[in-house]
Each structure stands twice: as structure tokens, then as C-alpha cells.
Amino acid sequence: MLKVYNTLNNKKEKFETVESGKVKMYVCGLTVQNYSHIGHIRSAINYDVIRRYLEYLGYDVDYISNFTDINEKIVKRAEEEDMSPEKLANKYANAFLEDIRAFNIKAADKYLRVSENIDEIIEMVSTLIGKGYAYEMNGDVYFSVESFDDYGKLSGRSIEDMQAGARIAVNEDKKNPLDFALWKKVDEGEGWESPWGEGWPGWHIECSAMSMKRLGPSFDIHGGGVDLIFPHHENEIAQSEAYSGKQFAKYWLHNGTVNLSGEKMSKSLGNFFTSREVLKEFSGQVVRYFLLTRHYRSPIDFSYEKLEEAKTSLDRLINTRRQLAEVLSYDIKSAEVSEDDERFFAKISEVQSDFKDALDDDFNTAGGIGVLHDFAGCINSYINRNDFSLNEKNFSILEEAEEIFLELAEILGLEFSIDKSEIKSSDLAPQLIDLLINLREDARKNKDWDKADLIRDKLMEMGIEVKDTPRGAEWQIIKKEEN
């Protein structure tokens, strides 16, 4: 049974969807003002895994995210890059979509853009004014926090508490310093027409208007980084529930920050790694694996050293998958089933449920990876033992093991592809490589180590690694980006 930690109550709760069999989720995307950094990617990967797992469980998932393409930062950056704000926003939205592919993140079913939903936003603001939750002041519209009884329920604070610790500058136009803008006045020619004059939507209103437009007033999951709990998500709840009179999102999920020597990676602090620079050093798969070795709600410390370790660790899983595929290509020697076989068979059936138990517990990917490693160890020790031979029974069991191994990895978005297949476009290459391997085998039989090593070394230079296993020589293409 799936349990998720809900920030709304600070508890793990049983997961029950609003509509049976369907999950509607909205994940706060980013302001498209620059290239994405690892913090953004962690969030995207996290919700990608959540989505994949929900789909694995059989839910029909509608996964929605957004691009904030209107605000001061974008205008400022557009000036710096000497292009229109629209063009800049587009450029970085497209860059993000490219980036997520490198990390094997599935695209959202829909990315909503503020600039395309102005009408809905204006309608929502008008309604809030009509219901007495908001007021207009010199072309700005503010939401009155005191008018909404539940204000503070997500971040667990009362209005009084917040006022005491507030760092916010006092604004004369606001009735209460905590009131937030739903609509902001801008100079002529720079904004959108509205009943309150020309202006822009406030930061929080977009997510409310767009999520409700697509998913309805009540939906299942609303996700984002912990740094959005207050004020962003708190304000979203206030304005959405004030607007609809219904519960907004049922489960509020928040991923932890990516830190750099203990401090949050962020644009404003300037201590960030962009996805693109990291991808020059490590594959998206390694980064993904690394980020998933920590529970999503906890902060994670980022460094290249840790990515290096993650790569070694991930390679172990990939090697297992390769050996499994290799073994399954052998001829069956219908030998008898031994005790070792039986023990191995029993193990396989445990793996799936162990993995599911981990993910059921608030999407514990770190635990899931542990199960995968445990599984890999079993497979390795089984197929590498000296008296291993393929019989009819264990062939089908190993096939099943391979299938399960890949299926579980797939939930985490990890794909252990076999490199030989990647060069199948030219059928000649594998044949040529096999020829060289055979020549090397002959050399080895004659103890002509110089020639044998020469072939191995030269192949290595070309990016083809040769390994002599108890089963004979095996080769694989080494991806350049991983070296």
C-alpha cells in the first residue's frame, strides 16, 4: 500500500486518489530565464520517478507542469541577451526540454505557460475580488490573508507568527504586510489589459489558475521544492480554495534541495552547477542514479567526487545486466536443476515485493536501489559460479530475472542498454570485432601475449573494451561521455 508524506499534515498518509484509477498531478516548473541547474533537475527527476511508479501501479496519470514566462527577471535577462522576453523565455524553455531528455526524464503531459493563460488569471482575480478575498489598490490587486481562515495551514504558522518574523518590506498599499499580489501594475505597453489597468499576474496566481484549468478545482498531487512551501504554495492554497470553495491539492509533496558544501544551490547565491556543464563530465544516467540514492525529501550534497562514486556503483548494475544478457545467449545444456538453482529462484520472487515495499514507503528510491544491488549480487554470484550451466529451467528463470531487473530499473528511469545493439546499424562492425577477438584468442592459445595485448589495447583505444571472463572473451563499447 502506497503511503506518501503530505506536507499539509507533516505525516505519511495512505494514498487515495480523488478519482478512482486516476492521478492528477501538478509540479511547479521553473522560470525560464536561464539554463537549468542540478537543483531543478533533482526536482524534475524526483517527480518523474513518482509519475513512473504511479503508472507502474496502474494509475492513469495526468502530469502537468509549467513555465513561468512572465516576470521582471525575464525582462532583465532579455535585455542582457538583447532579445525580446518572449524569445528568451522560449529559448530557455526549449533548453530545459532538451536537458530533461539527457536525464531520461519524461516530458510532462502538458507544460502550461503564463502568457497563454492570462484570461483565466484575470477571471480568477476578478472572482476573488467579488468574493471579498482580494482588493484593488492603485492598479495592483492584493489577496487579503486575513480573509482566509486557513491561511498558514501548509507551512504550519499563524498570521501573527509570520508577522513577528517577517523580513518583508512594508508596502503602504497593503492592508496587511503579508497580503500578496495577484495582479501587478506595469508601465503602458509592457503588460496585459485588465479591469485594473495594464499589468502582470502575480507570481502565485499562475499556478492556481493553470492547474485548476487543466485538473479541476481538486486534484491529487501538487509538488515542488521545499523552498516553495512558503510563500508560494501557501498562497496558492489560499487563493485557490478561496476561489473554488473546495479543497485544492490533496497531497503536497516537497523535494529537498541540492546543496553545495552544505548550502543550497541557487541562482541568487551563485553556487550552482548547470545541467549542461555537469553533462560534460558525467552521463545523465549517472547524475540521475546519484540523485536517487537519497530520499527525495532530504537535502543532498552535490560534488563531482560523489558522482564518480555513483558511477562506479551504477556500473555494477550495468555489468550485471550485461552478463545476464551474455549468459542468456548461450546454448542450453539441459542439465539437472541443483540446490543453487532453487535458492536463486526463491530469491527472485522476493525482489519485486521488496522493491515495491521501498517505493510504497513515500517513494523511497534509495531503498529501491539497495534492493536492486542486492538482486545484482545474487545474479552475479549465481551466474559466475564455477559449475554454472544453462538448463531449460534456469533459462526461463534467468529471462524472468532479466525482465524484472530491467522493469524495476525502468521505474527509476535507469536504462541498462546493451551497447552492442547500438552499433547494429552497421552489422559489419560486430562481425569485425568478433573476428579480431577470435584472432586474439588464437594468439592467447599460443601464449603470444604481445599480440593478444596489442589487439586488446588497440580496441580499447577505439572505445571497445575486451574482458576475458570464465565464459570466454566479451566485449563492449565504452561510451566516451563516461570516461
Place this chain on the structure above:
RNA sequence: CCAUCCAUAGUAUAAUGGUAGUGCGAAGGAUUGCAAAUCCUAAGGUGUUGGUUCAAUUCCAACUGGGUGGUCCA
């Protein structure tokens, strides 16, 4: 100051009211012509203090230390 989360071997991470697992690293061994990969073996751990309990690493409280938020943020 307030809110909230966290504290596990050298390191990074899981789990659990009763025997604390996994990866990386380091040690020894097996395998190998040498490698690579893999396996086996052993080593090594629950921040401090108190409480609840037959039993606490787990639950509770305080403390200490850290993260995040209280301002733009994923």
C-alpha cells in the same frame, strides 16, 4: 527569534520496539598469462541526556549540531 525537517561504520545511504542492510573506499583470499569483471571472507556504526517499555537505534522530551523556510527560488 519562530516554523519545519534531519542526525546511522572512513564515506554515502537504507531498515527496524527484540539479530542494523546496501553501495563506494580500505584489508585478505579465489579467479586471470597480465588486466578487467565477478565471487568469497573478515573489519568497521545508531550525536548527548533523560523518559515510556520486559526490551529503545526505532516512540516521547530536552539538548547539541546541521538543512530549509520566514525575501526571488526547484
